[in-house]
Amino acid sequence: MEKKFRNLPLRKGVGIIVLNKKNEIFVAKRIDNPKDFWQMPQGGVDDGEDFLSAAYRELEEETSIKNVKMVQEIDGTTTYELPDHLLGIIWKGKYKGQKQKWFIMRYLGKDNEINIKTDKPEFLEWKWINIDMITEVVVDFKLQVYKQLKNKIKEIIN
Numbered sequence: 001m002e003k004k005f006r007n008l009p010l011r012k013g014v015g016i017i018v019l020n021k022k023n024e025i026f027v028a029k030r031i032d033n034p035k036d037f038w039q040m041p042q043g044g045v046d047d048g049e050d051f052l053s054a055a056y057r058e059l060e061e062e063t064s065i066k067n068v069k070m071v072q073e074i075d076g077t078t079t080y081e082l083p084d085h086l087l088g089i090i091w092k093g094k095y096k097g098q099k100q101k102w103f104i105m106r107y108l109g110k111d112n113e114i115n116i117k118t119d120k121p122e123f124l125e126w127k128w129i130n131i132d133m134i135t136e137v138v139v140d141f142k143l144q145v146y147k148q149l150k151n152k153i154k155e156i157i158n
Contacts, residue, residue, distance in 0.1 A: 001081070001084060001087065001096070002084070002087065004088075005087045005088060005096050006096070008087075008093075008094065008095055008096040009094075009095055009096070010079055010081075010095060010096065010097050010098055010099040011044055011091055011094075011095035011097070011098045011099070012044065012045045012098075012099060013042060013043060013044050013045060013054075013098045013099065013100040013101075014042060014043060014044075014045060014051050014054045014055040014058060014100060014101050014102070014103065015040055015041070015042040015055075015078075015100045015101075015102040015103070015145075015149075016040060016041045016042065016055050016058065016059045016102070016103050016105055017040055017074075017102060017103065017104045017105070017149065017153055018040070018041065018059070018063075018065065018068065018105050018106075018107050019071070019104065019105070019106050019107065019153075019157070020106075020107050020128050021107075022128070023131065023157055024128035024129060024130060024131075025040065025128065025129055025130075025131055025133075025134055025153075026040065026041070026063070026065075026107065026114075026126060026127075026128060027039060027040055027126065027127060027128075027129055027134065027137060028040075028041070028062070028063070028116060028122075028123035028124075028125065028126040028127075029123060029124045029125050029126070030122060030123060030124070031121060031122055031123060031124050032122075033139065035139075036137070037137065037138060037139040038127075038129070038137040038138065039138060039139070039142065040134070040149075041058055041059050041062045041063055041065075042058065042098075042100065043057075043058035043061070043062065044058075044091075051073075051101040051103075052070075052073070052103065055101075055103045055105075056068075059105070061118060061119075061120070062116070062118065062122050062123065063114055063115070063116055063118075063123075063126070064113065064114060064115035064116070064118060065107060065109070065113070065114055066109075067107065067108045067109035067113065068105040068106060068107055068108060069105065069106045069108055070103065070104075070105055071103075071104040071105055071106050071156065071157075072103070072104045072156055073101070073102075073103050073104075074101075074102040074103065074104065074149070074152050074156075077099050077100055077101050078099075078100050078102065078144075078145040078148055078149070079097060079098065079099045079100070079145075080097050080098055080141055080142050080144065080145050081096055081097035081141070082095075082096060082097050082141060083140075083141050100145070102149060102152075104153060104156060104157075114126065131150060131153055131154060131157075132150070134146050134149070134150055135147055135150055
């Protein structure tokens with residue numbers, strides 16, 4: 001990491017693990033990354049906003065999903081740093097990575113209620129996948145976060 005980026009703060013964020021009735025996980029492919037990488041809904045926390053409110057807002061903004069039931073807040077936070085080629089570009093260059101609070105939510109709606117063609121779309125497509133697959137589809141710099149989450153999800157739903 002270049003010296004000019006080392007002292008940048010981590011962005012405060014949230015992530016949402018959305019489970020369907022079969023305990024499959026919602027993932028979507030980002031518009032800004034044409035490769036075959038998928039992620040769970042996530043985003044930043046606005047000033048004065050609490051983590052849970054941010055999670056519900058981000059989930060609706062990115063997927064139109066509102067019909068969820070909170071399952072559990074995951075203890076602690078996870079962090080990741082951006083790879084060198086994205087530093088100074090993502091988040092207008094203000095952050096070197098993200099420190100996230102994650103929530104598990106159960107989707108109660110029907111698949112046709114999910115709409116990623118939002119006002120400010122972030123995703124090209126979405127799908128439900130088996131929990132074990134989340135570490136197979138994620139971009140490499142988020143892999144450690146997804147490994148931690150996979151283990152915690154399995155503990156909680158089993």
